[in-house]
Amino acid sequence: MQTGHPIVAMLALAVLGAVVCLALRRPRHILAATVIVSALELAFAVYLWVAVLEEGHVTAAEEWFYVDPFSAFHLVVLSLVFLLCSVFAGIYFADETGEHEFGPAVARRFGALWLGSLAAMTLVLLSNNIGIMWVGMEATTLLSAFLISLYPSRSSLEAMWKYLLICSVGIAFAFIGTVFAAASMQSGSGAQAEALFWTRLADPNAHLNPTLIKFAFLFILVGYGTKAGLAPIHSWLPDAHSQAPAPVSAMFSGFLLNTALYCIMRFVPPVRNALGSGFADGLLVFFGALSILVAAGFIVFQRDAKRFLAYSSVEHIGIIALGFGLGPLGSFAALFHMLNHSLSKSLAFFAVGRLGQRFGTHDMATLSGALRGDRLWGLALLGSILSLIGAAPFAIFMSEYQLLRAAVGTEAWVVLVLFLAAASVVFISALRHLIDMAFGDAKSPLVALRQRLPGFVIVMPALAALLLLGLWLPPWLTEAIGRAAAVVGMRT
Amino acid sequence: MSSALSTIHALGLLTCFALLGTSRVGACIRWLSLQGILFSLVPLFFHDDGLGLRVILLAGGNIALKGVLFPIVLLHLRSRANYHREVEPFVGFVASILFGIVALAVSLGLALKLQPALAHAPFIMLEAAIFLVAIGLFLIVSRRNALMQVLGYLVIENGIFVFAVITVAETPLLVELGILLDAFVAVFVMGIAVFHITREFGSADVDQLTTLRG
Numbered sequence: 001m002q003t004g005h006p007i008v009a010m011l012a013l014a015v016l017g018a019v020v021c022l023a024l025r026r027p028r029h030i031l032a033a034t035v036i037v038s039a040l041e042l043a044f045a046v047y048l049w050v051a052v053l054e055e056g057h058v059t060a061a062e063e064w065f066y067v068d069p070f071s072a073f074h075l076v077v078l079s080l081v082f083l084l085c086s087v088f089a090g091i092y093f094a095d096e097t098g099e100h101e102f103g104p105a106v107a108r109r110f111g112a113l114w115l116g117s118l119a120a121m122t123l124v125l126l127s128n129n130i131g132i133m134w135v136g137m138e139a140t141t142l143l144s145a146f147l148i149s150l151y152p153s154r155s156s157l158e159a160m161w162k163y164l165l166i167c168s169v170g171i172a173f174a175f176i177g178t179v180f181a182a183a184s185m186q187s188g189s190g191a192q193a194e195a196l197f198w199t200r201l202a203d204p205n206a207h208l209n210p211t212l213i214k215f216a217f218l219f220i221l222v223g224y225g226t227k228a229g230l231a232p233i234h235s236w237l238p239d240a241h242s243q244a245p246a247p248v249s250a251m252f253s254g255f256l257l258n259t260a261l262y263c264i265m266r267f268v269p270p271v272r273n274a275l276g277s278g279f280a281d282g283l284l285v286f287f288g289a290l291s292i293l294v295a296a297g298f299i300v301f302q303r304d305a306k307r308f309l310a311y312s313s314v315e316h317i318g319i320i321a322l323g324f325g326l327g328p329l330g331s332f333a334a335l336f337h338m339l340n341h342s343l344s345k346s347l348a349f350f351a352v353g354r355l356g357q358r359f360g361t362h363d364m365a366t367l368s369g370a371l372r373g374d375r376l377w378g379l380a381l382l383g384s385i386l387s388l389i390g391a392a393p394f395a396i397f398m399s400e401y402q403l404l405r406a407a408v409g410t411e412a413w414v415v416l417v418l419f420l421a422a423a424s425v426v427f428i429s430a431l432r433h434l435i436d437m438a439f440g441d442a443k444s445p446l447v448a449l450r451q452r453l454p455g456f457v458i459v460m461p462a463l464a465a466l467l468l469l470g471l472w473l474p475p476w477l478t479e480a481i482g483r484a485a486a487v488v489g490m491r492t
Numbered sequence: 493m494s495s496a497l498s499t500i501h502a503l504g505l506l507t508c509f510a511l512l513g514t515s516r517v518g519a520c521i522r523w524l525s526l527q528g529i530l531f532s533l534v535p536l537f538f539h540d541d542g543l544g545l546r547v548i549l550l551a552g553g554n555i556a557l558k559g560v561l562f563p564i565v566l567l568h569l570r571s572r573a574n575y576h577r578e579v580e581p582f583v584g585f586v587a588s589i590l591f592g593i594v595a596l597a598v599s600l601g602l603a604l605k606l607q608p609a610l611a612h613a614p615f616i617m618l619e620a621a622i623f624l625v626a627i628g629l630f631l632i633v634s635r636r637n638a639l640m641q642v643l644g645y646l647v648i649e650n651g652i653f654v655f656a657v658i659t660v661a662e663t664p665l666l667v668e669l670g671i672l673l674d675a676f677v678a679v680f681v682m683g684i685a686v687f688h689i690t691r692e693f694g695s696a697d698v699d700q701l702t703t704l705r706g
Contacts, residue, residue: 129667131667131670131671132667132670134671135667135670135671135673135674138674138678139674139677142674142677142678142681145681145685146681146684149688152688152692153692154692154693154703155703155704157685157688157689157692157693157701158701158702158703158704159704160685161638161685161689161698161701162701162704164681164682164685165632165641165645165682168645168678168682169629169632169645169648172645172648172649172652175652175656175671176625176652176655179652179655179656179659179660180659182659182660183609183610183659183660186660196667209609211606211608211609212609212610215606215609238704239704242704243704
């Protein structure tokens, strides 16, 4: 078995980066440090991904860290999103002025919390122990709370307090679920319970206690579901996303939600082993469909562009959860959708954040004529939102199409109808705003921005990737996603 | 062993009702401190295989955090926030006590249901754990001030601690330390948040946090 040095290196690098950011003096250096650390993390993640696909899994520290194709795929998406967000942070914060000035104190706080969150999320994805996984998840809440109120104001403090309290209680529930899962292992006969490893939990011979694992999954789903933004426990999400600085919102939507969903999915194979596939899949489909419907309802009434994107995240997390509940084909679609959503949503938040700086507003009614006002970011807004609402030929159209096929394959007709109805509602109400935002006449004088780093280095590759993935899925990626889907998609 | 647990159980329930019926914040913090110390003692009486170093460390660490350190932080915050009395909670004190009685009955029922699956867990502690979580949740939604919500969160923490101790015989030390550390950091982060809210809004009453809707 090959050694897991990259695993340790990934964790150490993020923690070290956070400490270094505290010591640096100039904001520019701090932003550069976050980009360098994220780029290195991406390199490590890709290396791990390749190693995992070759050998099946990579472990470190006596299996306390364990990476399989499912977590490796998540790691790559995480580091990719983080790299994009870090580069965008360099562009975005350079133009913040007035009381939002990105001074040395704010920069140090941002750098440390930003890389700290990265470390915590990496810990969640790498850890084999469900207790440590929980610790990592709680740490992401505590670290990222102050990223929302990076510039303390009444509304950002309100959003931060809601996030902190609701998610802490949610994560506390997830801990009750974790304890139930551990207890279900001990009262079963075959399993060694001294270490709460999910690899042991997912062992078909673990003989888990059915009552306890049932309770465990309910608490896990509600607990981590709060953090993932599944309806009806999503109430913190629109506030936090609309109040946080744009790079932070992009990271929240682009990956933080996925991390929570990842934790839920780790408990699905054991639940299927113990109770058959109906219980877990039914709950995933129910909460997924509910999230899609609730989000579609709220999207109709949104005026603020960032709140609109936040509700769209609730919708897409719902779609991903729904996919995971629809068997192997659905799991494949869910993972593919996760990649597409992370890319599109971060790009959309970048565009809205940047245009917000130029237009001085996030209100969709006044933010108009983006394409004329700022060609590059206007294009990014148009492309990313078209992708988010599932327009062909962007990648999300393909993953949603695969999801529909999975729904037809499993004969989930009610879900199919609900999904199509909600998707149409979102499509129409988003398009109504988008046409004006992109093609209308500019209504207010634009603020001139210093363009230190050319924005096209993130806009163009991201848009190209979204188009390319919509038209053609490379065979190696198909295989990698398929392997990841097999980890959570097997039905007993 | 069981008589000691019964005493902890009875006194613990009392602290819950005291928290529900007290308006003075300082008194609430002291009740919470007593509750933290009481339930930290559970592992000492529950581990019948003798008092290992680990068990003593776990109990001692928990007492130091929940009995001493957290109350100090909270009392400090109380004077910073100039907040001495919960004047008009969203749910009144008499109604809160009534809720407590209903919650106790429901906890008994739930514990009875869970008992067969968790054969080695002492019944009264199982019931106490569920009750603590319910009371903590209730305090969070029924009290107006952010500081009281932090107290509610800590009551939930106590419940989870009891639940973890009685259901999982052997958790790795590393995990236990991580969990204690998280509770520790959570209180500080929430403390800083309350401090910022107080400075910005002039008080830590959450009914002012209503700008963001829909």
